[in-house]
Amino acid sequence: MHPDRAAAAAALPVRRAVPALAAALAGHGAAVLAAPPGTGKTTYVPLALAGLTPDGTPGEGRVVVLEPRRLAARAAARRMSWLLGERVGGQVGVTVRGEHRPGSRIEVVTTGVLLQRLQSEPELDGVGTVILDECHERHLDADTALAFLLDVRAALRPGLRLVAASATADTGPWARLLGDAPVVETAAALHPVETVWAPPPRPLPPPHGMRVDPALLAHVAATVRRALTERDGDVLCFLPGAGEIARVAGMLSGPFEVLQVHGQAPAAVQDAVLAPGERRRVVLATSVAESSLTVPGVRIVVDSGLAREPRTDHARGLGALTTVRASRAAAEQRAGRAGREGPGAVYRCWSEAEHDRLPARPRPEIELADLTGFALQAACWGDPGASTLSLPDPPPAAALQAARTTLRAIGAEGPDGRVTDRGRRLARVGVHPRLARALLDGAREVGGRAAAEVVALLSEPPPRGAGDDLTAVWRALRRGGRPADAHAARWRDEVRRLANADLPAGGGGNDDRVAGLIVALAFPERVARARRGGYLMASGTGAELADGSALAAARPEWLAVAVADRPAGSASARIRLAVVIDEDTARLAAASLLARGEEVAWRDGDVVARRVERLGAIELDARPLPDPAPGLVAAALAEGLRTEGLALLDWTPAAVALRERLAFCHAALGEPWPAMDDESLLAHAGEWITGARARRRADLRRFDVAGALRNLLPWECAARLEEMAPERIEVPSGSRVRVDYSGERPVLAVKLQELFGWDAAPRLAGGRVPLVVHLLSPAGRPAAVTADLASFWGEGYRAVRAELRGRYPRHPWPEDPAQAVATRRVKPRR
Template sequence: MLPPPETTVGLPVRTVLPALGAGIERAGVVVLVAPPGTGKTTLVPLALADRVPGRVVVAEPRRVAARAAARWMASLLGERVGDRVGFAVRGERRVGPATRVEVVTTGVLVRRLQRDPELAGVDAVILDECHERHLDSDLALAFVAEVRATLRPDLRLVAMSATADTRRLAQVLDAAVIEAHAATYPVEVHWCPPAGRVEPTHGPRVDPRLLDHVAATVRRALADGPGDVLVFLPGARELTTVAGRLTGLGVDVVTLHGRQTGANQDAALRPGPRRRVVLATSIAESSLTVPGVRAVVDSGLSRVPRTDHARGLDALVTVAVSRASAAQRAGRAGREAPGRVYRCWSPAQHERLPARAEPEIATADLTGLALELALWGHPDGAGLALPDPPPAGALRVAQDTLRALGAIDAEGRVTERGRAIAAAGTHPRLARALLDGAAAVGGVRAAEVVALLAEDAPATGGDDLVAAWRGRRKDAPAAWRQEVQRLSRMVPDRAATSLPDDQAVGLVVGLAYPERLARARRSGGTAYLMAGGTAADLAPGSGLAGTPWLAVADADRTPGAPTARIRLAVPVDEGTARRAGAALVSQTTEVGWIDGDVVARRIDRLGAITLVERALTDPDPELVRSALLDGLRREGLRLLTWSREAVALRDRLAFCRWTLGEPWPDVSDAALLARAGTWLGPELGRARHRADLGRVAVEVALRRLLAWPEAARLDQVAPERIEVPSGSRIRVDYTDPAAPALAVKVQEVFGWPEVPRLADGRVPVVLRLLSPAGRPTAVTQDLGSFWKSGYPQVRAELRGRYPRHPWPDDPAAATATRRTSPRGR
């Protein structure tokens, strides 16, 4: 089937076809590295068809590339698409009985492998653009490799990449690498950063000032030289915006993106009758040749999937391109002649770009991949030839989602419902919404909403999804109509009830994303709480503001922002929210320490959203006890009423612990809180609220900490009071456990030769000697020394002030007294 050389002159891959054929015959698998423009996508399949008797299947990552490749190969053979060369993409297939080369998307190949792992009638598989690392591309590579290893060792495999970074790919496949070098034309680089300030991208948003600058750069490229201009922008919205800024130039402005119909995409890949500006997303980076292009204007942006696994948010976000992608884009200007590339950033910014884009498996939502792995029989991907293993955390989240959808069982095996979800050919969440929503809203309405949700960014002009749905129905693009028809065929169009449009759309959205059902935090506000626990806000001025409930279709969160931003949503009532999020509805009995007291209530919740709250009159006593203990741990022992006696007892126990150690109990705050359930005992069992803790007899409770024989020895080791020579029983101050103190008048300790000792004689008491009026006069632990040297000075200072009190010359031999001296003495 290889066309004659004169029809493919200048295609460098032709020179390596003999080596490629020999490698395939020898090992059955080859990695081919060939930059864009070498002819690998068209010549290799035709050459391989000459070597095998069966069909050659070529897998492309995008539908537009699959159709374009089939059309170009058929034209080289002088035939129509569907003869010896055909294609199959989602919703469209053009093949016939004579077809030898069939070009498919990687997603179609994965579905075909799941249905028929042996690929009956297929003798060779070519995986094109493996470097792009889409999820379907990785799965197709892994599945075909396992088929070769276990079922079809005769199946040939060629993995083709446009970049030379193929070490991992060759290692995974255990394959030799063959390289074809492109004879491209030189491309002159123009650095064109915006002159003014441009805000960095947040989520899907692109600063309009950057789009203005891109449009101005396109005008410059048109003026600088001949040929068509290919412009790279991140998404369909930006294509429309820039197209609106390029009127009146005398050129045709056409767009090329994934949401267009096949006819419109194909038209963008054909030369026009006059000069053109082709506005394209990243689908034009590789696999495709846009004829006539002599200049490329690169915005430097790309739209990629990102998932916030912690908050359950997944979306397409706008990021800077990698240096590898920038090189691919620039190369489009040098396919047919010397060209120019206008990069809308500076050389310094270019050096800070990542070397290459991250593979989708590292950043994207893995729910679809996890379902395919489960269908294949490898739920965790172990043992498969995946270029990179799925991140464990992201895969676990995906598997939890599939279990919630009923798609896999507890062991990760796919269920019959999971097979039905997979057969829908869309994201598992959307497939679930289609299957379950059809019975409530009708198959057509469910299919319409799912088709809208499947788009990367439904054009709404706002955040009201119902308005977008009505607008789409009124002016439906062919691609959307085709997808609706495809999805409608999978479900019956019989609705059990007739729901209004907003509730019907909201129900389908809620079935797809139940954790994004959201209720307003306050009446009339723009702040919401999602069922998954994420706080989210509507944009200022949103027409949805004040809606009590929303079913959120799209939300994202800027790194560092405290809340998510709601991008697309539907107003719903509480009944619809309960219906859509039925699996998240729960009723719990909650007894806990909340806002400073014990709260006992029964709560109906939708995920993190409280629906109904009722007080409990007869809560479980054990739960109340746990709540009180939690309150003590949070707020401390100040919740108890500490009488003078309780404080004194605690100080005595602290002295015993300090002096003698174990088994005397630790009565520090931390220790008492840790054992509160033990020493508070019955008093805690009788308490129901915060106020009850204040009525606990703390002194009685503390004594429970004392075991025998310590309880019997407490008054001996740390007496509450000490009798002094005057006969008075004075309370000991144990505030400082290292230095227990006795505050006593000097006259009451006359005759005492030394201070008493506590803790079995280990610790001398500190005497705080007072004047007859109770004022401090001296402090000592050595009475013998005080009587000799300290007392004379105290006597000289105080006997004139207190003449009716005894001041003997020899206090050590005097009689202690609490009374004054008789009058006249």
């Protein structure tokens, strides 16, 4: 180690843990290092394990340090090289996408780089130790890399040493994954940090989607100004994204320097943040600065309390970042930045009561993200279902299934579930599988260079303020002017990398055709066609352009949507970046979604039969179908009934009566007698509506409902219907009286004189249900109700006779009705 920097390294708390860590690796081959931010775990430990410190204990081979972010990887390599008095590329190197400066003893790489290396060279020849830094952040690539490394250690390199380095004390899961590995802990050397609760003056709505309330951003800026007046030292302010950083920066001015740090910040800004400033500084940063970077001079942290997490709508094929409340663990990480060089303070822009309600820790990315890239990595590794990988958390089944469906659609996974040769080639491109597919297939149509330029543009978020016209953004990047200033260098590096991927030769076209084809190849389900009030994407999701955008003013018929999200509570997606295409481009790029067929459906009271051509959910062409199949017609009629209800049919008295009899049998006897309630009839409408030669609402009014209901009866029920639930019953007078089945119990309503001599009414449903008799007066009005005629003749009849005989003298009122002759006639006049 360079003697001028040895004193700085000697002050790092993690130095005291190096002997224990070396012993753990010597005895077990793996260890978990728990060391809070600022203790030196990212910089001193790799140097010690490579034998580049006075107390170092080198193992065999080089040390590879795995970082989740490019910014953190570059910073770690620079810091270690500074401690050695060297430049990056000597004994300490760095490899990230677009930059490769290998070191002879230590190499700092991003998780994506290591995954690519493991797929092509799983033995990791020449590597003795791999350190997985910031594993507590639970990035998907980091979890995947650890699972692959555990496989390598078990099957190919038993001597490969693994260190899981975490900034939190929650080490149990990592120790178990590493085979009950020893845990080496380092106490924090942080200075005290005072907490200042600084909520907004009035309650603000919670974040939703990507939107952050402007009032909160104004309050954060005011809190920064307050902290500058109340405390000494530089300010580190945490905000959820680059857009919010830019807006807060615009609200700050004074005798201090404002620096903006995020994943897309220029390298010069990143370098300036990591070096001491000549004057007081305000560093506005995303969560990238929580634990991976040490910013010198910071004694104050202002925390907005917000973070960004991925969200994926697998049903609609939409994925985006969303703004969420930061967890308590993240808040502690952020606060610790104020106490690295001396006593400090954290200003939290929320209340202490709100803090207690925050989630304990952030959710792992594997639970939230699009898993298509992960699924391809797992398939190339030989485990398409990720069933044997030693992951901290398993992938959600639905998300993994959606990812594998996408892989099959782009030819990366075969019918047998295994990765194809095409899939392996897509994985080697080093971008999302959708973009890799667009690069390889698009190069044949528009040329490799043009395809690489558009794919490079799609591989990162577009420049802030660039608008929603992707072609215009692409042209600005080619010119090198605004809005591409901060992106142009990275974009050019990525274009060079992608263009060297042995791409097929192809033609060309104007900018819209080239960009549109590449976007549509990457996201075929997002091809969209104009309709009233917006657009319909091939996935079936409605979409809208922002008011006032350049694309909205042009109102093109077809779009290829590159970036879209669905705001909370909205049924439609919001188009953030798209390109104008024509129908031919849509058909070419989304050919897998083209379908032709016969469509018979219920629409506006009619059965509409057509031959239809569709691109997913988008209707391209339709022609009348003169003679549709009867089964399709029946299904459409059934759908019409389910949509509009049974009132579409003409329920004649006979049909109503039959339905009531069948409902009685189902209630009394159960299966196989069919249920007759609306829900059941509609659920099985396709069975009993079959044979209806109907195409319009008026035709259904002529449909024989009673006949259809009889057709629902199994033959054994049809043969016994009259026995179980007779339509009419013959009474002693000879009359055949209709039974009313509309109530809870069947009812026989008959004049009292017609039942003389009848001591019991019949029981229905095979003797299970007694018939309720409504005894009527000669005028047909109810005189009595009974289910036991014998008891009525003996007890109730006298009262009825006394009341009615004077009113109806021409009707017989015998004293002993049980022995009288039933009649429906009156006495003859004298």
